[in-house]
Amino acid sequence: MALSGAHKDRELRIHESLDELSTDLADYIAELSEASVKERGVFAIALSGGSLISLMGKLCEAPYNKTVDWARWYVFWADERVVAKSHADSNYKLARDGLLFKVPIVPSHVHSINDSVSAEEAANEYEFVIRQVVKSRIISVSDTSDCPKFDLILLGMGSDGHVASLFPNHSALEETDEWVTFITDSPKPPPERITFTLPVINSASNVVVVVTGDSKAEAVHLALDDVGPDCPLVPARMVQPTTGKLVWFFDKPAASKLDGSQFSK
Numbered sequence: 001m002a003l004s005g006a007h008k009d010r011e012l013r014i015h016e017s018l019d020e021l022s023t024d025l026a027d028y029i030a031e032l033s034e035a036s037v038k039e040r041g042v043f044a045i046a047l048s049g050g051s052l053i054s055l056m057g058k059l060c061e062a063p064y065n066k067t068v069d070w071a072r073w074y075v076f077w078a079d080e081r082v083v084a085k086s087h088a089d090s091n092y093k094l095a096r097d098g099l100l101f102k103v104p105i106v107p108s109h110v111h112s113i114n115d116s117v118s119a120e121e122a123a124n125e126y127e128f129v130i131r132q133v134v135k136s137r138i139i140s141v142s143d144t145s146d147c148p149k150f151d152l153i154l155l156g157m158g159s160d161g162h163v164a165s166l167f168p169n170h171s172a173l174e175e176t177d178e179w180v181t182f183i184t185d186s187p188k189p190p191p192e193r194i195t196f197t198l199p200v201i202n203s204a205s206n207v208v209v210v211v212t213g214d215s216k217a218e219a220v221h222l223a224l225d226d227v228g229p230d231c232p233l234v235p236a237r238m239v240q241p242t243t244g245k246l247v248w249f250f251d252k253p254a255a256s257k258l259d260g261s262q263f264s265k
C-alpha cells in the first residue's frame with residue numbers, strides 16, 4: 001500500500017495500483033466475513049454497482065473462493081436501478097455476472113429488488129424484505145436507532161460525490177423515516193432507482209467506500225478534507241457511521257487532491 005492514514009474515525013488506504021487495491025479489498029472483505037461468521041454465524045453484506053464489482057473480482061479467485069464461508073453470506077444492494085434484472089444497467093446483473101455466479105453463494109440468500117413494479121413499490125417491497133430478514137436476526141439491529149445494522153455496506157462514489165443513489169442536493173438525502181427510498185429523477189441514467197437512506201448506511205458495522213480514477217479526485221477532496229462551508233456538500237461527506245468503522249479505498253489518482261498531511265508512509 002502506498003499510504004494509509006486514520007483520521008476523524010475513518011481510515012484511508014491509498015494504493016499504488018488497481019491490482020494492489022483489489023487484493024487489499026478482497027483481503028479486507030474476507031476478514032470482515034470471517035469475523036462476522038465467527039461472532040454471528042452469518043455475514044450480511046450490501047453491494048453497490050459501478051466499478052466496485054470488478055474491483056471485488058479477486059474474491060472469486062484463490063484463496064478467497066475456497067476460504068470465504070460463502071454459504072453464510074446474505075447479499076443485498078445499497079442501491080439499485082429500477083430496470084429488468086437482465087438489463088445492462090442492473091446492479092444485480094453486474095454483481096451476478098461478476099461475482100455471485102462465480103462463488104457458491106446460496107441463491108435464496110441473495111435479496112434483489114422486484115424489477116417488475118414501480119420505483120416506489122420496489123423501494124417499499126425491498127424495505128419490507130429487509131424488515132423480515134432483521135426479524136430473523138440475519139441482519140442485526142442498530143443499538144442507537146431502529147435501523148438495520150449490516151455487517152458491511154460497500155459503496156462506490158461518482159465524480160459528483162454521490163454514493164449509492166444519493167445524489168447532491170436531492171431530497172432523498174434528507175429521508176430519515178424510511179430505510180429504503182426511491183428516486184425517479186436520477187441525474188445519472190437510468191432515472192428510476194431505489195437506495196438505502198443515510199441512516200441505514202450510517203448504522204452499518206462497517207462501511208467501505210471504493211473510489212478510483214482522477215475524475216473523482218475533486219469529489220474525494222470535498223468529501224474528506226477540511227473544506228469551508230462555502231464548498232458544495234457532497235453526499236459522500238455525509239457517510240459517517242455512528243458506531244461502525246469507515247474505510248476508504250483509493251488508487252493514487254483518486255486521492256491526488258487529498259490534503260496529504262493526514263497520511264504516513
Ligand SMILES: O=C1O[C@H](COP(=O)(O)O)[C@@H](O)[C@H](O)[C@H]1O
Binds near residue numbers: 048049050158188
Ligand atoms: O450509479 C451508480 O454509481 C455509483 C458509482 O459508480 P462508479 O462506476 O463511478 O464506481 C455506484 O456506486 C452506484 O451503485 C451506482 O448505482
